[in-house]
Amino acid sequence: MSYETLDIERKGAVATIWMDRPEVFNAFDERLIAELDAACAELDGDTGVRVVVLGGRGRHFSAGADLNWMRRAAASTEQENLADSRRFAAMLRRLAGLSKPTIARVQGAALGGGTGLAAACDMAIAADDASFSTSEARFGIIPAVISPYVLRAIGPRHALRYFQSAERFDAAEAKSIGLVNDAVPAGQLDTAIDRLVQALLACGPQAQLAAKQLISAIDGRGIDEAVGEETAIRIARQRTTDEAREGFTAFFEKRPPAWMAT
Template structure:
């Protein structure tokens, strides 16, 4: 599939999805949303892809919504806005629910929906020059569609401030809040992403998916006998898989597992 707003790079089992609108700081509109949803679905279905990196061409990750798109939305009916918002929500869900690890590679501005894309990825590494904001209230709107992912990343207390103040916050603050896991110098960003990619490639792909599903199933629940039973069931099921047998065999035989071949 060819894209007008994205560029897909493949390097072995790693796919990098570049938002490719640097002239507008990778701001997104209807087309980029549709293409990003399609790209995520296609890469998720590709058994040859183990890790997906989301990145932005140029100086900025994503400045959020394209101003022309916002202007069209302001002049549209509530029904048209609902249809647009549903497509945006579906794209974020497709990204967040991918069956393989996803990494946001963030430099420069990651504003509004750019913060949402960062939060929708499983993990994020930011350059020291990165800045974030949920800036929607400055335009009289709210960060509704991105809110489940941003709340999951930074928690309600931080969200109460930044959803209402629209203040920008830097990479160090984003790390402290949990939005990104690592902050590095701008010229070290690719190396830091690659280190994380290599760590991910060393692990069993089916176990990674099961771990992701485990978090979704257990997060927020009380630690009670029901949760204990579910965790016991999940590890028993995983231990019985061919991947687990291969992982243990590789360890005891002092060799690399098959998924690293």
């Protein structure tokens, strides 16, 4: 597919979705939301893609909502806003639900929905010049659609502060509260991303999908007999897959598993 607001870069088994509106700091509007949704669907169905990286061209990852889009929303009816918000929510669900690992590559500003995009990815690595904010309260609104992903990352205690204060915080704080996995010097951002990508490519793709599904199924549940039984079933099922057999065989034969050659 061709996109107006995105650039898809492929290098081997890695696809990078570049938000490509640097003139407005990769702020998103209806078009960018629709194209991100379509790009995620395209890459999810591409068996040649093992890892998806989400980045922003220029100085900033994403400054959040486009001002013209916000102006239109303020003048729209509740039903029109509901339809708009549903499209945004569907895009975030598709990004978060990708069947392969996703990494947010964050530099500069990641504000409002930009923070949400980073949180919706499985992993996030930020340059030390990055800054974040759930800034919606400053406009008299709330970070509702991004909240499931931000809450998953930082927990309710930090969310209670930042959802209400709309404070901007730096990459070190983002790492401290769990929003990003690592904060590195800006000049080392791509090196850090590449290091993580190589670690991901060394692991079985079906096992990675099963791990994502495991976390979704177990998170928030108490440790009881039902959870123990479910985990036992999941590992027993995984051990009998062709991928697991190849993984064990490759280990004992002291060779790379087949998926590392793809």
